[in-house]
Amino acid sequence: SQGSPLSWEETKRHADHVRRHGILQFLHIYHAVKDRHKDVLKWGDEVEYMLVSFDHENKKVRLVLSGEEVLETLQEKGERTNPNHPTLWRPEYGSYMIEGTPGQPYGGTMSEFNTVEDNMRKRRKEATSLLGENQALCTITSFPSSSICCRLGCPGFTLPEFKPNPVEGGASKSLFFPDEAINKHPRFSTLTRNIRHRRGEKVVINVPIFKDKNTPSPFIETFPEDEEAAKASKPDHIYMDAMGFGMGNCCLQVTFQACSISEARYLYDQLATICPIVMALSAASPFYRGYVSDIDCRWGVISASVDDRTREERGLEPLKNNNYRISKSRYDSIDSYLSECGEKYNDIDLTIDKEIYEQLLQEGIDHLLAQHVAHLFIRDPLTLFEEKIHLDDANESDHFENIQSTNWQTMRFKPPPPNSDIGWRVEFRPMEVQLTDFENSAYVVFVVLLTRVILSYKLDFLIPLSKVDENMKVAQKRDAVLQGMFYFRKDICKGGNTVVDGYGKAQNSTEQALEEYALMSIDTIINGKEGVFPGLIPILNSYLENMEVDVDTRCSILNYLKLIKKRASGELMTVARWMREFIANHPDYKQDSVITDEMNYSLILKCNQIANELCECPELLGPAFRKVKYSGSKTDSST
Template sequence: MGLLSEGEPLSWEETKKLADHVRKHGIRQFITQYKKLKERKKDVLYWGDEVEYILVKFIQDEKTVRVKLTASDVLRKLQQAENDCPNDHPTTWRPEYAAYMVEGTPGKPYGGLFAHFNLVESNMKLRREEIQKLLGPDEYPLSLTSFPRLGCPSFTDPIEKPSVTEGASHSLFFPDSAILGSHPRFKTLTRNIRHRRGEKVVINVPVYKDKETPSPFVEDFSPLGDDGEAKRAARPDHIYMDCMGFGMGCCCLQVTFQACNISEARSLYDQLTTLCPILLSLSAASPIYRGYLSDIDTRWSIISQSVDDRTKEEKGEVPLKENSFKIDKSRYDSIDSYLSCQGKPYNDIELVYDQELCQEMEDAGVDKQLSQHIAHLFIRDPVSLFSEKIHQNDEEDTDHFENIQSTNWQTMRFKPPPPNSSIGWRVEFRPMEAQLSDFENAAYVVFIVLLTRVILTYRLNFLIPISKVDENMKTAQKRNAVMEEKFYFRKDVVTDISPPEAAECMKNCDRVKCACIADEYTLMTANEIMQGKDDFPGLMPLINKYMNSMEIDVDTRCTMLQYLELISGRASGEFITTATWMRRFVMNHTDYKNDSVVSEKISYDLLTKCKQISLGEACYEMFPCFSTKTADNIPAAVSKSNAYLNQKVAKAVNGINES
C-alpha cells in the first residue's frame, strides 16, 4: 500500500496548504538520495512477491458469505510472531486498505538461485496457514481479487451500515467500518480524496447485458438515502459505486525486483511495462461488482476510478483557475513514460510535469528523462499527511518523497533505495490479479521473474510506443480479452534496434514521429505473444531456451515447467481465466435468472467452491493437474518439455546473442 507513516492525520484543507511544502522537500529528498546512490552497483538480483487476502466468514444456516472485519486483530498477531523473530521469520505482514484484508510477503527476498523457485508456493501456503490459525470456525482467507457482493446490504461481519452524511466516504454502500481503522492512513486517504475532488468518487462499470437484464439498466438509489448525487453520477447500463473501498478493497498479486544498478532498473521498468496489459488479461479474475455480473474481467478501471482525486479543472471539464495542470489520468493508471535511453523515442504521450521541479532536478545533475518522470508524479497533491511528518531532514528522510511517489499507483513503480539501507534500486510489477490457489499465484510470480532473467540475459527489446501500451491496457480489461482480443506487440524482440534505420531516430527524436518505429509492432493474440508466430519467437520458447542453457536440478525444472504450463494454457485457452470460470459458474447456477444478478445463494456457492480450490481441490478448467515437487510428475513433465523445445526453440534462437 506504500508509505505507512503514523501520527495525527491532517484534514484536506490543512494538507492542501502544505502541498507545495511536501513537493519542494520531496524533490530535495530525491535529489539527495540520487546523488548518494546513482553509482551504486553490483546489488544482488533479489525479488519477492506480495499476495493480498480477503477474510471471509461462511454462515452455513443462512447460505451467506460476508467479509470479516477483523484484519486489525489478525494483523497484530501475525506481526507479533514476526517481531518475536525479526531476523528469522519466513513471512512478513502489512496492513491493507480494508478491515477485511491483510497482505503477506516472504520474510526475506528470494535471490538468484533457481532453487528459490521451489520456495514460492510453499511460502504462500505457509502464509495462508498462518492466517487460518488466527481465524474462527467457518472463517477463511481467500486470495480473491474482488468480493462478489461488496457493497450489497449486510456484506460485512459484523453487519455494519454505511452513513451518507458522516465519516470518511459518505458512501451509499460501503461503511467506514469496512476501512481498516488501526492505521489512520486509509480513512485519511478516503476522506481527503473526496474533499479534494469536491464530491464523492464516481465508479461506473458496464453491466453484463444478459437476456433478462433490464434495458436500460438503471437503479433507484433513493431508498439508500441518495440526495440526487448518485442518480446524476450513475450511467445507464452501468454498475455504480461511490467509494475508494470498491477499488482499494480489491486484492492483487505484485512482484518487486531489485536490479544490479540504476541503469538496469530503468531498463527493466521499461521492458516490463509492455507486458503489464498481457499479464493483466492472463490473470483476469474479477467479473463481479456489487452483486452484478459486469462486462469486464479485471479490477483495474475500478481502482482507477476509486482514487481519482482530480477536480473538474484537472479533468478538463472547466477552465483551469485554482489548479495548475490538466491531467489526463487518475493517480491509479498505466505509466506515461519510459525511463531508459532505449525507451526515449517511444515516449509518444505528451508528458505533463512540473517544469520548475524538473529544472531543479536537472540542475542538480539528474538526467532530463528521469527528472521529467519524477516531476510528472509530483503534479499530484499529497492526500495523506501527518502533523508529526511536516518538518523533516532532507539529507536523511524520504517521507515527503514517498508520500507522493507511493500514492501514484501505476502499472509499474520505479523505487529508489531507502536511506541508510542495504536495499538497492528496485522496480515493482503491479498489474496482476490475485488467483485462488497458491499454485496459480506462484506460477504467475515465477513466470514474470523468469522473464526478467531472459530479458537481461538475451537483451530482449519489447518496447513499443507508450500510447500503444495504453491501448493494450484498455483492451486487457475487456471480457475474455485473453481469447477474443489482440494486443500491440513488438515484432522483433531479439534485435536491439529493428529496423536498423531506427538507430538514427533514437539519437535525434524525443517523440515517435517516424515511420520506422510504426513498422516495429503489430497486433497479436495473447497466445501468439506467448508461443510465437511467423518470425516472432514467442516468450515461452525464449524462456525454455534460457532454461535449457542453465544448470537446473530436475526437481526445480519440473516445478518451473508446471508453472509455465499454466501460463501457456491460459494464453491458448486450454485453461480458462478465473474471471471466465466465475462468470460461467454464475451463469450455470440453478438460481441464476439470466438478469446479471449474483444473489446471496449464488455468491455463497461460488465462494465455497473458491475456498475448496484454494485448499487444493483440482479445477481442470483453470489449471493443470500438477503437484509441484512430486517425483511422479517429473518424467512426464520433462518429456513434455523436450517435445515442446524440439518444436519451438529453433525459431526462437535465431539472432539471439547468448553472450
C-alpha cells in the same frame, strides 16, 4: 507511519512544502546512490488476502472485519519474535484484508523458484490458523457481494454487520460501503476522506453491466436518496461510489532489485509493455456490487476509486484554482519510459511541474528521469501526519514517498531508502490475485523469469507508449485473453541475437523496413506463431535449457509455465472466465446479471475448496495439476 492525520485543508496548506522537501530528499538519495552497483538480482512477491465467514445454515458469506487483530497476532508471533521468520505481514486498505510477503527477499539462484509456492503455503496456513470457526482466508480479487445487501437500509455484507453512512462526517459517504470496512489505521480513512474532499465530490465508478438474456435493457438503477448518485450513475452500468470498491480489491505484485539504476530503468521500460498482457492473463474480477459486469479486471475500477482530480483538472471546467489539466487518475498506466532506448517511444503528452524539472536538471539529473519525477510531483500529497511535516531531508524520505507511493501506476520505479543497503528497485503491479498458491506462484515465477531473460538476452519489447495505453484498455475487457488483440513488438532481439533458432536473423534481414510492432493475440505473444512471433514461453524454455537447474526446480518451473501457456491458448480458463461459468450454471441464476446471496456463497465456498485442495478444478488448473510438496531440501541434478 503512525501519527495525527491532518484534514484536507490543512494538508493542502502544506502541499508545496511536501513537494519542495520531497524533491530535496530525492536528490539526497540520488546523489548518494546513483553509482551503486549490485551483483544480485533480489526479488519478492506480495499477496493480498480477504477474510471471509461462511454462514452455512443461511447460505451466506460475509467479509470479516478482523484484519487488524489477525495482523497484530501474525506480527507478534512472527517478525517481532524472530527477525528471520519466513513470512512478513502488512496492513491493507480493507479491515477484512491482510498482505503477506516472504520474510526475506529471494536471491539470484534458480533453486529459489522452488521455494515460492512453499512460502505462499506457509502464509496461508499461518493466517488461517488464527481464524474462527467457519472463517477462511481467500485469495480472490474482488468480493462479488450481493446487490440486495449493498444498499442503504439493507443487511450488510460485513461481519460484524455495519450499515453505510452516506451523511457528512463519514470518510467515504458511500451509499453501499460502510466506513467500518476500512482499515482502522488513520492513513486509510484519511486517504478516503481527502480524495473526496480534494475532488470536491464522491468518486464515481461506472462499470458496464454484462447484458445477459434477461438483463433489463436499458439497465438503470435509481438512487432517490442521493442526488449526487442519481447524476453520477450511467445507464447500463454498475455504479459504485467509494474508494473501498477499488482499493478493497486484492492483487498480486512482484518487486525486483536491479544491479544498478540503469538496469532498473531498463527493466521498468521493458516490463511496462508486458503489464497489459499479464493483466489479461491473470484476469480474475468479473463481478461488482452483486452484478455480473462486462469487464474481467479490476484496474479501471481502482483507477476511478482514487481519482482525486478536480473538475478543472479533468477538463470539465476552465482552469482557475488548479495548475494543470491531468489526463489520468493517479492510479493508471505509466506515462513515460525511463531508459535512453525508450525515449523515442515517449509519445504521450507529459504534464510536468516545470520548476521541479529545471531544478532536477540543474542538479545533474538527466532529462528522462527529471521529467518522470516532475510528472509524479504534479500531484498533491493526500495524507500528512502533523508529526511528519518537518523532517531531516538528508536522512529521511517521507515527503518524497508521500507523493511517490500515491502515484499508483502499472510499474513503480523505486529509489533506495536513505542509509540502507537496498538497491534500485522496480515494482510490477498489474496482476490479479489467483485462487491457489500454485497459480500465484506460476504468475510470479513467469514474471521473474522474464526479467532474467530480458537482461540475459538484452531483449527489446518497446513500442510507442500510446499503444501500451491502448493495450491496457483492451486487457480489461471480457475474455480479452482470447478475444483481444494487442500491439506488440515483432523483433524483440536487438541486433539479431538468435534467441529462438533462426528467428532474430530472419526478422532482421527480411523485415527491417516494416513496422516495428503489430496486433497480436495473447496466444501468439505467449506461445508464439510461426513467421509472426517466437513466443515468450519458447524463449523462457530456451533460456532454461542453457541454465544449470536441478531436476526438482526445473519440474516446478515447467509446471508453472504450462499453466501460463494453457491460459494463453484458452485450453485452461482464466479465473474470471471460470467464475462467469460458475455463476451462469448456478441453479438460482436467472440470466439477469444478478448475483444473489446464495450464489455468492456457493462461489466463494467453491473458491475456498479449490484453494485448499479439497476439490479438483480441471477447467482452471488442468487435469494433472501437480501439488508441490516442497520438503526444504535441495535436490541436485543427479536425482
